[in-house]
Amino acid sequence: MRLTRYFLPVLKENPAEAQIVSHRLMLRAGMIKQQAAGIYSWLPLGFKVLKRIEQIVHEEQIRAGHIPLLMPTLQPADLWRESGRYDDYGQEMLRIKDRHDRDMLFGPTNEEMITDIFRSHVNSYKDLPMTLYHIQWKFRDEVRPRFGVMRGREFLMKDGYNFDLTKEDALHAYNRHMVSYLRTYERMGLTAIPMRADSGPIGGDDTHEFLVLAETGESEVFYDARVPDLKLGDREVDYDDRDAVKAICDEFTTLYARTDETHDEAIYAEVPEEHRKVGRGIEVGQIFYFGTKYSESMGATVVTPDGSRVPVEMGSHGIGVSRLLGALIEANHDDKGIIWPEGVTPFDVGLVNLKQGDEGTDAACDALYKALGKAGLDTLYDDRNDRAGAKFATMDLIGLPWRITVGPRGLANGVVELTSRRSGESVEMTAQAAVEKLVEIYAAHK
Numbered sequence: 001m002r003l004t005r006y007f008l009p010v011l012k013e014n015p016a017e018a019q020i021v022s023h024r025l026m027l028r029a030g031m032i033k034q035q036a037a038g039i040y041s042w043l044p045l046g047f048k049v050l051k052r053i054e055q056i057v058h059e060e061q062i063r064a065g066h067i068p069l070l071m072p073t074l075q076p077a078d079l080w081r082e083s084g085r086y087d088d089y090g091q092e093m094l095r096i097k098d099r100h101d102r103d104m105l106f107g108p109t110n111e112e113m114i115t116d117i118f119r120s121h122v123n124s125y126k127d128l129p130m131t132l133y134h135i136q137w138k139f140r141d142e143v144r145p146r147f148g149v150m151r152g153r154e155f156l157m158k159d160g161y162n163f164d165l166t167k168e169d170a171l172h173a174y175n176r177h178m179v180s181y182l183r184t185y186e187r188m189g190l191t192a193i194p195m196r197a198d199s200g201p202i203g204g205d206d207t208h209e210f211l212v213l214a215e216t217g218e219s220e221v222f223y224d225a226r227v228p229d230l231k232l233g234d235r236e237v238d239y240d241d242r243d244a245v246k247a248i249c250d251e252f253t254t255l256y257a258r259t260d261e262t263h264d265e266a267i268y269a270e271v272p273e274e275h276r277k278v279g280r281g282i283e284v285g286q287i288f289y290f291g292t293k294y295s296e297s298m299g300a301t302v303v304t305p306d307g308s309r310v311p312v313e314m315g316s317h318g319i320g321v322s323r324l325l326g327a328l329i330e331a332n333h334d335d336k337g338i339i340w341p342e343g344v345t346p347f348d349v350g351l352v353n354l355k356q357g358d359e360g361t362d363a364a365c366d367a368l369y370k371a372l373g374k375a376g377l378d379t380l381y382d383d384r385n386d387r388a389g390a391k392f393a394t395m396d397l398i399g400l401p402w403r404i405t406v407g408p409r410g411l412a413n414g415v416v417e418l419t420s421r422r423s424g425e426s427v428e429m430t431a432q433a434a435v436e437k438l439v440e441i442y443a444a445h446k
C-alpha cells in the first residue's frame with residue numbers, strides 16, 4: 001500500500017480524552033474514531049489489526065476442532081425469558097422494541113441463542129461432542145465505558161459453546177479451550193495468564209480468566225513470579241488426547257495466580273516469598289464450565305446410549321477480540337508509539353523513501369516495493385513528499401516491526417537499511433538481502 005493512496009489520519013497532538021497509553025496511541029495512529037461513548041469506527045489501520053487478531057482466533061479454534069457459525073447481534077427477548085436472564089441481566093442489556101412492539105435486545109452474549117440452535121437440531125449423544133463458536137459484535141451498556149476499545153459498549157468477542165454428554169467430556173472441552181487460548185495469545189506475542197476466577201452472572205463452577213499483566217489493568221492480581229515465564233512454545237498439541245491436554249492445563253494453573261476476587265491469603269502465603277507478586281491485569285478472555293444450567297431451563301436434551309434423555313453438559317468460552325488491541329498496545333509500546341509483534345502487525349514492513357522525487361531513489365523504492373509484494377510481505381510504502389523525520393515519526397507511531405529505509409547515499413553503495421522497531425537497531429544490506437531476511441522472520445509467524 002502506498003501511503004499517498006491510503007487513509008491514515010494520524011494525529012499530531014495527544015487527544016485529551018485518552019487516559020491510558022493504548023487509547024491515546026490508537027487515536028493518534030488513526031486506528032479508531034469514537035462515534036458515541038464506547039462505540040467506535042474502525043479506521044483502516046485499526047480494522048487491519050482487528051482482522052488479523054480475528055484470523056488467529058479462528059485458526060486456533062479450528063485447530064482445536066471447534067466449528068464456526070454466525071449468530072445475529074439482535075435477539076428476541078423471549079429466549080432470555082426462558083433462561084430467566086431477561087430480568088436478571090439488568091441495565092447492561094440494551095433493550096429494543098421493533099415496530100410490532102416486540103421486545104428485542106442487542107446480544108451481550110449468546111448462551112440462550114446457541115442453546116436454542118442446539119435443541120432445534122441435535123437429539124442424540126451420537127452428535128456429541130460439539131463445540132460451536134462465532135466472532136460477533138456484542139453490546140453491553142457499561143456504566144463507565146472507558147479506555148477506548150478496552151471497555152467499549154459495542155465490542156467484538158469470540159464466544160464458543162461446548163455441548164457434551166458427560167461432565168467428564170465437558171471438562172475436557174474446558175481444558176481444550178484453555179490450551180487453545182494459550183496458543184492464541186502466544187501467537188499474538190502476548191502472555192495471558194490463566195487465573196482462577198469468579199463466575200459472575202453466567203453462573204457455574206469452574207472458570208478461569210486470562211489476564212495480561214499491565215499497570216493500567218482494571219484487576220488487581222496476585223501471582224507466582226514464575227507463571228509469566230511459562231510458554232507453550234512450538235510443542236504440538238493433540239486436542240483429542242485428554243491426558244496431554246490436561247497436563248498442559250495443570251502446568252499453567254498449578255502455581256498461584258488469582259484475581260482479587262478469588263485471592264486467598266492463606267494459600268498465597270505458601271508461595272515462596274521471593275516469588276510472590278502483586279500486579280494489575282487486563283482480562284482478555286474467560287472460560288466457564290456450567291453444566292446443565294441453560295440446557296435444563298431451555299430443554300436442550302440428548303438421548304443417551306441406554307435410551308434415556310438427559311440435559312446436555314455445557315460451557316462457554318470468550319475472547320475479547322477488540323479489547324486485545326488495547327492489551328497488545330499496553331504490553332508493546334514506547335514513548336514514540338506502538339511496537340506491534342509480528343503476529344498481529346497491520347503491515348509487515350514500512351518502506352521509507354528518503355528522497356521522494358529523486359529519480360534513482362524512487363526507482364529503487366518502486367522495485368523494492370514490488371519485490372516485497374512478490375515475496376508475500378504486506379508493505380506500507382511512505383511515498384509522501386515529506387521530511388525523513390516526519391516519515392520516521394509516522395512509522396514509529398504506527399509501530400510496524402520492521403522498516404526499510406532507502407536513500408541516495410546508501411544506494412550509491414548498493415545498500416538499504418533494515419531497522420527493527422523494537423530494538424532500534426539498523427543494519428545495512430542489499431535490498432534483496434533485506435527481502436530475504438524479512439521472509440525468514442515472518443515465516444516463523446505464519
Ligand code: ATP
Nearest residue numbers: 149150151152155157283284285286318319320323
Ligand atoms: P469485564 O469483567 O472486563 O467486564 P466480563 O467478565 O464481563 O468482562 P465476559 O463475559 O467474560 O466479560 O466476556 C469475554 C471477554 O470479552 C472478556 O474476557 C473481555 O476480554 C471481553 N469484554 C467484556 N466486556 C468488554 C467490554 N465492555 N469491552 C471490550 N471487551 C470486553
Ligand code: MG
Nearest residue numbers: 209283285286
Ligand atoms: Mg469475564
